[in-house]
Amino acid sequence: MEVVNQRSALLSNFEVLTLLRELESDHLARTRTALRIKKEEESVGSPTKNHAPIEEVLENLRTIEVEAIQYLAADYQPTASQTEAGIQQLTRGLSPYNLNKAEKLQIVNLAPTEAVELYVIVEELEDRFGARIDDILSTVRESLTQPAPAASRPSPVVSMTDRTRKTEEKGYAANDIAWDYEENELVFDDTGEGAGIEGDLDVEDD
Incomplete structure (x- = not known):
């Protein structure tokens, strides 16, 4: 071929x-x-x-x-904060650091602004660059039109124990609810005529 x-x-x-x-x-x-x-x-x-x-x-x-x-074009992608001029500025700024093409491309694509992000892109980062890591991150930040979008944080999970405690503090615990007797409440009388008698469902012998 x-x-x-x-x-x-x-x-x-x-x-x-x-x-x-x-x-x-x-x-x-x-x-x-x-x-x-x-x-x-x-x-x-x-x-x-x-x-x-x-x-x-x-x-x-x-x-x-x-x-x-x-x-x-998703909100969490760095492309929302990148421009053509910014990428050119970034590639020129990365030239003194002796990065290979793949590492430069990943830095442009991912736009790392924290050291932990840079560690997964550049091999042997600390041994190769040491104190210059912050300089690389500063170069990336300067190339962006606005801060890179951060991942959305999940909402805190509230346990049932916390909810019960808060409810009790407000005085709305279920055990505190009192059921009052209503004067006009209907009461069914199951005595007298028509009352159920034991054995009334038995079949009578002819």
Whole structure:
């Protein structure tokens, strides 16, 4: 097998998102134009002309493109805080640190702002950079238009014991509820005529 077009560069998530959005916009524009022309021809009653065929896009490919855009544009992704100029600034700022291409790409994609995030990206981080770790993180922060979105924290779980304690403190414990007798309450008398008698359901012998 022969490689015709050798890959000469790596694309960041921001660049992929920009490209997908351009393709999406172009596809929607061509589709709207084709539908508008067809509708105009049908309204005047003229026969439909053979226009240049619209490039057919496979449904599975469109699904992948849409889902990729949704994932890369999510609020928790650093792409929301990145710009083309910021990425260029970041790559230039990382040049003195002797990082390989894969490490630079991951730093651009993940935009780590904490040391713990950088540890999972760069191999032997502390041995290679030592006190310069904070400088790398500062370079990343300066390239972002706003702080990178933090993961949403789950709401604290309140145990049943805490809820019961709070309820008792407010004086609304279930045991404190008193049931008052109502004067007009109906009382069913099960004595006298029609009262049930033991054995009244027995079958009498003829």
